[in-house]
Amino acid sequence: MKEAENIIVGISIGDLNGVGSEIVLKTFEDERILDFCTPVIFASIKVMSFLKNHFKSNINFNSINSLSQVATNKVNVFNVWKEPVKIDFGKEDAKIGEYAIKSLTSATKALKNDDINVLVTAPINKHNIQSEDFNFPGHTDYLAQELEGESLMFMVTDTLRVGLLTDHVPVKDIAEHITPDLIEKKINTVYNALREDFKIVKPKIAVLGINPHTGDNGVIGTEDDAVLRPTLQKIKETGKLVYGPYAADSFFGSNNYKNFDAIIASYHDQGLIPFKTLSFGQGVNYTAGLNKVRTSPDHGTAYEIAGKGEADENSFKEALFTAIHIYKNRVDYKEITSNPLKKSPKTNRR
Template structure:
């Protein structure tokens, strides 16, 4: 395998075969221009992907390989990680299909760890049918946190709109018990570093949303914002992190306040994702910040209700590929800059001119 300088190797896990994941990924690479700057390698099975391609009457040319050493730059490579046939039944929840989704994902993560692929893009899984004795994780992010160095953080991205979470896939009634000054500090520092390293923002400005309605109204509607959140933000600000809040979440997005910041951190899943998806649905990307490896995914699920109908929109998946590649190049540039502190200073001075 001879890699061209600008051609990024994009590993792709297939997700739930009965959902829309394989449809949107194949539609993405129908555009031959994608292959000019990246080379996909789909962790799955050539026969299955060929069947799905034929089902949707797609014209992209698939190239089957049995090892990553056989990968061909500029082709849509399908790495055969199993040989047996799989029954694809669009829209059906199937435990067997769930096992293949996880096999694809874990093999792709292993390749990412071994630097055999540059970035990873994951198609949607069904969090219910993936559970087994060998895989007991709520989803992709928790497994990545175990396997890759760093601290995983769900970071939703669409252009300049970036929303991170203090807590993600936990019940609402457990949110308060999970929030500590230590957790808040860790998450904010992770996002601050990601904005610099992955998004080329030299002095990030970060907004934090309050846990309670009206950020607790000085303790009238809950004490978490005053007792836990504010002290954590104060200490970080004193250390030079440009973090602000907590802001009342109900009007923050509607008033356009989010546009003043490089990232917004929500206290829990729906507080952040409802406004994010309202503003960007179909174009957003789920990026796992804070890890050594780069992983993105589309901002939608398996789409069982439209699976097999050929109507799934691939824009979010395409944006996930674009973001993974952008972050890859940003990290390369950041690594070069950190070798030369003078270059960093020059960048900071340059950014001041436009701030």
């Protein structure tokens, strides 16, 4: 593995019929980014050359067939496959889904083997990736199986961080999934991520309720009083600054979220609707709690604009720099905890 000053960033190419390839190309057209990292795109030089021509990109790729051939100051393309691929922008295609998974599994293997330092994933289509060999709702669940740790979907910007108790769970099943054990695991994952990945020494965490108005004393559901409140009280007794449950409908509109280092929502839309409303195009999807660093942009394949040159690369660029930042913070944290006498680097509240 290369040193932290020369971080190798693996990039899974995602759905080739979507905007993923475009935002990857636009990001690395700025050669200054190569001062911060060495990118490795997991795809094929044939595909990337086609995309380069289509989008009139000025990137010069370094085609490699072994990860030992990775070159610094170059945009490397690791050839996961050799055959040509028919790209039809904006179309859902099961065959394209297969190539998205080939890229992802190859990049994940490289991450596990320390051939790359971090992984940034371009958007996939959750429907066309399904097969007998790959049966996961998305990146997060697959990486949770392949990597060590307790995974958590953590949506982050410089000023807002939102984690989820449940992620890709049908609304009708949410309450039965939220158990004291799950609550403790997810809060501990967020707490540790804030300390190790974001250098926040004493994190303040808010938890949103399960039911409207946190149940209104049992009138609109009992889960908040029976499950969430007692579990949060138990966690508080360990010294963690955990508060709630808060009624979700007014929490963001009142700006109360600004008083916390992270917010934990009970389910997907409760957390992601306000997050994306406040930060769309700048947010990053970070899989916290794993032994490796993975980030992605906060949007999907955007078929409606794919191939048109209209995609905004800012969220992907933020995902790239967030991965680099977290990796460096983990290196610092490991050095500090292994050598307690070493002076701690400057910490951040936000």
